[in-house]
Amino acid sequence: MTAIRDADGPATRAAAEHAAPAAIRAHGGELVIDHVFHDYLAGGRRTDVLNDVSFRIPASSVACVVGPSGCGKSTLLGLAAGLLRPSKGALYWDGAPVKMGPTSHLGMAFQQPGLFPWMTVRQNVAIGLRTRGHSRRDAQATADRFLDTVGLADFKDAYPSHLSGGMAQRVGIARALALKPRLLLLDEPFAAVDAFTRLKLQQEFKTLLRLDRPTVLFVTHDVPEAIAIGDIIVVMTQRPATVQRIIPVSRGERDRASPAYARKLAETLECLGVTSDMGGE
Amino acid sequence: MSPGGSRVTAWILGGAGALAALVAWTLLSYALASGGGVINRLPDPLTVARELVRYAGGDLVRDLLFSLRVFALGWLLGATCATLAGLALGRVAVLGSTFLPIVEAIRPVSSIAWVPLSIVWFGFGLTSKVFLVALAVFLVVIVYAVDGSRRVPADLARTATMLGMNGWQRFRSLILPGTLAEVLIGSRVSLMAGWGTVIVAELVAADFGLGAHLIAVEQSYNVPAVIATMICFGLTGYLMNAGFSVLERALMPWRRDDVGALR
Amino acid sequence: MISARPIVRRALLPIVGIALAVAAWEATVLGYQLPAIVLPSPKAVVAALRELLVTRAFWRDVGVSLYEFVAGYLLGALGGIAVGVLMGEWRVFRMMATPVVESLRFIVPFAWIPLTILWFGTAFTGKILLVAYAVFFVMVVSTTRAIAQVEPTLSRVGTMLGMGRWRLAWQVHLRAAAPTIASAARAAAAIGWIAVVAAEYVGASAGLGLMITNAASSLATPVVIAGMIVIGAIGAGVSALIGWLSRARLDYR
Numbered sequence: 001m002t003a004i005r006d007a008d009g010p011a012t013r014a015a016a017e018h019a020a021p022a023a024i025r026a027h028g029g030e031l032v033i034d035h036v037f038h039d040y041l042a043g044g045r046r047t048d049v050l051n052d053v054s055f056r057i058p059a060s061s062v063a064c065v066v067g068p069s070g071c072g073k074s075t076l077l078g079l080a081a082g083l084l085r086p087s088k089g090a091l092y093w094d095g096a097p098v099k100m101g102p103t104s105h106l107g108m109a110f111q112q113p114g115l116f117p118w119m120t121v122r123q124n125v126a127i128g129l130r131t132r133g134h135s136r137r138d139a140q141a142t143a144d145r146f147l148d149t150v151g152l153a154d155f156k157d158a159y160p161s162h163l164s165g166g167m168a169q170r171v172g173i174a175r176a177l178a179l180k181p182r183l184l185l186l187d188e189p190f191a192a193v194d195a196f197t198r199l200k201l202q203q204e205f206k207t208l209l210r211l212d213r214p215t216v217l218f219v220t221h222d223v224p225e226a227i228a229i230g231d232i233i234v235v236m237t238q239r240p241a242t243v244q245r246i247i248p249v250s251r252g253e254r255d256r257a258s259p260a261y262a263r264k265l266a267e268t269l270e271c272l273g274v275t276s277d278m279g280g281e
Numbered sequence: 282m283s284p285g286g287s288r289v290t291a292w293i294l295g296g297a298g299a300l301a302a303l304v305a306w307t308l309l310s311y312a313l314a315s316g317g318g319v320i321n322r323l324p325d326p327l328t329v330a331r332e333l334v335r336y337a338g339g340d341l342v343r344d345l346l347f348s349l350r351v352f353a354l355g356w357l358l359g360a361t362c363a364t365l366a367g368l369a370l371g372r373v374a375v376l377g378s379t380f381l382p383i384v385e386a387i388r389p390v391s392s393i394a395w396v397p398l399s400i401v402w403f404g405f406g407l408t409s410k411v412f413l414v415a416l417a418v419f420l421v422v423i424v425y426a427v428d429g430s431r432r433v434p435a436d437l438a439r440t441a442t443m444l445g446m447n448g449w450q451r452f453r454s455l456i457l458p459g460t461l462a463e464v465l466i467g468s469r470v471s472l473m474a475g476w477g478t479v480i481v482a483e484l485v486a487a488d489f490g491l492g493a494h495l496i497a498v499e500q501s502y503n504v505p506a507v508i509a510t511m512i513c514f515g516l517t518g519y520l521m522n523a524g525f526s527v528l529e530r531a532l533m534p535w536r537r538d539d540v541g542a543l544r
Numbered sequence: 545m546i547s548a549r550p551i552v553r554r555a556l557l558p559i560v561g562i563a564l565a566v567a568a569w570e571a572t573v574l575g576y577q578l579p580a581i582v583l584p585s586p587k588a589v590v591a592a593l594r595e596l597l598v599t600r601a602f603w604r605d606v607g608v609s610l611y612e613f614v615a616g617y618l619l620g621a622l623g624g625i626a627v628g629v630l631m632g633e634w635r636v637f638r639m640m641a642t643p644v645v646e647s648l649r650f651i652v653p654f655a656w657i658p659l660t661i662l663w664f665g666t667a668f669t670g671k672i673l674l675v676a677y678a679v680f681f682v683m684v685v686s687t688t689r690a691i692a693q694v695e696p697t698l699s700r701v702g703t704m705l706g707m708g709r710w711r712l713a714w715q716v717h718l719r720a721a722a723p724t725i726a727s728a729a730r731a732a733a734a735i736g737w738i739a740v741v742a743a744e745y746v747g748a749s750a751g752l753g754l755m756i757t758n759a760a761s762s763l764a765t766p767v768v769i770a771g772m773i774v775i776g777a778i779g780a781g782v783s784a785l786i787g788w789l790s791r792a793r794l795d796y797r
Contacts, residue, residue: 083703108704114697118719118794128705179705291639298640322662375557382558383565389783390776391738393654396745397760397768402582477652484657484746496746499658507659515651522650 028060028182028215029094029105031080036089038075039240049075051240052089057232062209062216064226066272067236067244073219077185080217081106093183104132107181107214109189113168115160115175122147122156125175132179146174149211150204166197170204177208184214188221202228223268227261228254235271245271324505332505333512340494341513348490349517351407352479355414356468359475363419364464367426372456377427384423392417392474393481400485410482417478421471422464429463430456462533469525476518491517584766592766593773602755606774609752612668613740613782616675620736621729624680628687628725633713638688645684653678653739657746666749674743675736682735686728690721726790733782741775 038050049072057063065073078084079091082100091098093105115124125143130136147156150170160168169189176184190198202225209216220226226233226249233247247268253260269275303326310325324332370377370384392413403409433455441451483492491514498506566586572578573585580588596602631638631645653674664670694717702716718725744753756771 081704083700104706106704108700110697110700112695112697114695114701116698116701116716116719118722131706131711176704291642294636294639295643299643301640302644378554378557379561379564383561387776389734389779390772391734393738393742393745394772394775396742397756398765398772400760401763401765401768473650473652477654480652481654481742481745484654495655495658499662502662504659504662507662511651511655511659514655515647518650518652519647 027180027213028184030059030092031057031063031183031215031217032092033076033080034090034092036076036079036086036091038072038079038084038087048240050079050086051242053236053241053243054089055232055234055243055246057215057217060213060215061231062218062229063232063234064218064220064230065234065236066220066223066226066268067241068238068272069221071236071239071241073236073241074187077108077187077217077219080183081108081185105182106185107176107179107183108185109169109172109176109187111188111191113160113165113172115163115168115171117160120157120159121152121163121171124160124171125178128175128179142178143174146178147171149208150174166193166201169193169201173205173208177212180212181214184216186216186218188219190225191221198222198225205229223265223272224256227264227268228256233268235268247271322502322504324508328505329508329512332503333509336506336509336513344489344491344494345513345517348479348483348492351410351482351490352414352475354407355411355479356418356471356475358411359415359418359471360422360464360468362415363422363426363467364460366419367423367428367464368430368456368460370423371427371430371460381427384420388420388424392420392478396481396485399482405486405488410479410486413482414475414478418468418471418475421474422467425463425467425470426460429460432463433459465529465532469522469529472521472525473518476514476521480514581763581765584769588766589769589773592764593770596767596770596774605750605752605755606778608668608750609740609744610778612671612751613675613737615668616672616740617679617733617736619672620676620679621683621732623676624683624732625687625725627680628684629691629713629718631684631688632691632717632721633709645681649681649685653735654742657743660743661747666747671740671743671748671751675739678739679732679736682732683725683728686731687721687725690724690728691717693724694720723790723794726786726794729790730783730786733786734779737775737779737782 033053033055036050036053037048039046039048041047053076055063065076067073075084079086080093080098082098082103085100115121116127119127122140122143125146126136126139129139129142134142144153144156147153150173152167152170152174155163155167160171163171169192173186173189176186190201193201206229218226218229220229223233230249233249235244235247236242237244247264249264252258253264255261306323307325307327310323313323370381395413395416399409399413403412437455438451441455446454479490480492480495483490484496487493487496491510495507495510495514498510569583569586573583584592627641631641656674656677660670660674664673691713698716698720699712702712707715740751741753741756744751745757748754752771752775756768756775759765759767759771
């Protein structure tokens with residue numbers, strides 16, 4: 001049912017029509033992570049997770065955080081979302097300190113789609129809007145729009161148990177985007193699907209970002225994905241993690257057939273301590 | 282729901298909760314003592330504690346031994362029958378297909394329903410009570426026994442074949458230990474079922490044991506003694522459960538048992 | 545071994561088993577010349593059952609027992625789920641309540657029977673409270689555990705969508721844990737039902753348990769066995785009803 005949407009496909013055109021004139025405006029705010037340290041207590045032992053992490057995500061840009069597993073990338077997301085309070089240091093959103101607890105500027109997608117199995121797909125996307133006070137009719141209309149955009153128009157009344165992994169992830173992302181977030185946080189959202197689906201989802205995701213242009217913090221372990229999606233790549237070290245390097249990505253470097261891409265890939269992998277030449281002895 | 286929170290906190294809060302419950306009990310007993318309300322005669326915890334000490338110095342040991350004897354005999358009988366039946370029904374396909382459905386149909390009917398029949402058959406004596414406990418234990422353990430007799434780990438079976446074991450050797454080295462391991466686990470689950478059956482049997486028969494004592498003090502309107510006896514019963518159950526867990530962990534350290542399984 | 549097709553094994557052999565069991569029963573009665581007091585023949589039991597089903601007193605007794613059971617069950621289940629949710633959601637409360645819950649768990653409902661007789665006599669209230677107690681503890685323990693096992697992502701999603709703590713508990717945790725809670729409710733029904741019957745054995749003015757005990761005293765064994773069959777049938781019926789209800793409402797799995 002879902003076809004591959006390339007950059008100028010019909011879905012994008014239709015979405016652009018829906019999006020109304022101001023589609024080019026910057027919607028997101030600036031996220032600043034300022035000398036953040038974080039540790040937690042488990043089983044009586046203190047574990048250091050983040051060790052002086054600092055970087056800045058300009059408004060409406062996409063930052064991809066890459067690093068070894070368990071290095072605290074997800075913790076970073078939790079801090080940015082206000083689900084955790086940093087042990088030391090602070091995070092700032094739009095100039096003000098990040099508040100604890102649920103906030104209205106935020107949208108998040110997780111590794112597991114986390115759809116409520118007792119609700120239909122449409123209800124799953126609409127529930128966030130209902131919680132924020134929209135009427136049922138408005139919420140459902142908005143949900144329908146976003147489901148159309150991700151190509152799941154035919155599955156609005158289906159239950160999550162009927163969806164494949166990729167489809168469920170699309171619903172999860174639609175749900176996050178339907179909130180019109182100014183800050184979008186994603187925790188390896190494409191990690192649990194197969195490689196083909198992942199490539200398709202990456203393309204669709206970039207298209208979706210053009211509609212509302214939130215600020216995005218995208219955690220991934222997949223370096224090609226980070227180059228494809230990100231405006232900057234934040235490379236983290238092992239736990240206790242700190243920022244190793246911030247690598248900007250420009251348009252020309254996203255073409256996987258180009259030498260510029262290969263150089264960017266090599267640069268990033270080298271940062272992570274991986275040689276990009278697999279043809280050695 | 283964040284993990285962590287030290288064990289000390291759990292102990293402190295748990296203690297506080299227990300204390301709060303005792304205080305509530307005491308307050309309730311005073312409130313009700315002045316008459317009014319359906320429940321009169323709720324003794325405060327101290328009175329119950331005094332009664333408990335008195336009972337402990339008196340007939341408790343004798344009654345307890347009676348009840349434990351009933352329980353032990355019934356449990357042994359029930360577990361043994363369940364193991365044998367489990368082996369037969371689990372390993373011999375014809376028997377299993379034929380009779381397991383009947384067992385499955387009867388299982389939900391607690392052995393408590395059999396009390397009147399047991400009285401008709403065996404009267405009020407020891408035999409009747411042992412029969413009921415054995416039945417209760419049997420109904421619980423049989424499922425585990427059948428499971429255990431069927432579930433031989435595939436790699437062990439292959440090893441046995443490779444080593445050229447004959448039927449009897451396989452049985453002794455593979456099937457029997459596997460079945461017994463499951464029976465042990467099922468036995469812990471059946472502990473509370475069996476112990477509960479003891480008390481019902483003794484309530485009805487009312488000749489010896491904790492249950493009989495319970496009826497006796499009930500009929501003499503001795504509420505503190507009733508509550509004290511109930512506590513004895515619960516305490517014994519708890520100790521048996523704890524003891525059994527220790528035994529299980531010692532005999533089968535690689536198993537992770539399901540604490541708090543439902544009856 | 546058996547080369548017959550599975551359906552033969554699954555349908556035919558159990559029937560053979562039942563037939564064998566009944567035949568063995570009949571044979572034992574005839575062979576040992578057992579008096580009806582000890583082991584009545586299957587025919588006698590069926591006759592007794594038929595007799596019961598047309599007796600008004602029987603249905604009154606069934607009604608009494610069912611009433612006590614249903615009232616106690618609803619009370620205990622709702623209370624147990626509510627407290628279970630509280631324990632699942634509120635860590636402090638859970639740590640405080642656990643010792644109390646765990647200790648009371650070991651005082652099985654049957655041990656409470658004499659006390660309820662002392663306090664409430666043979667009236668309905670005592671048995672209703674007894675059932676409520678039995679069901680309550682099963683539901684508290686299982687609800688707490690069911691809520692603890694809810695997939696953590698669902699909680700994070702709910703928080704992200706802006707749900708406050710108790711809205712999250714009600715709209716997400718409870719819904720997600722519902723299937724597990726429903727199967728615990730089935731087990732609780734079995735325990736509650738047998739608690740009513742046991743209480744009526746010890747002291748009652750009406751009810752199924754009393755009827756059976758009376759029959760046992762007058763050695764009317766066919767009636768006793770017929771009564772046991774009724775107990776089993778009602779127990780199975782209640783369990784099936786709860787199972788059907790939970791499948792109808794909760795079948796989103």
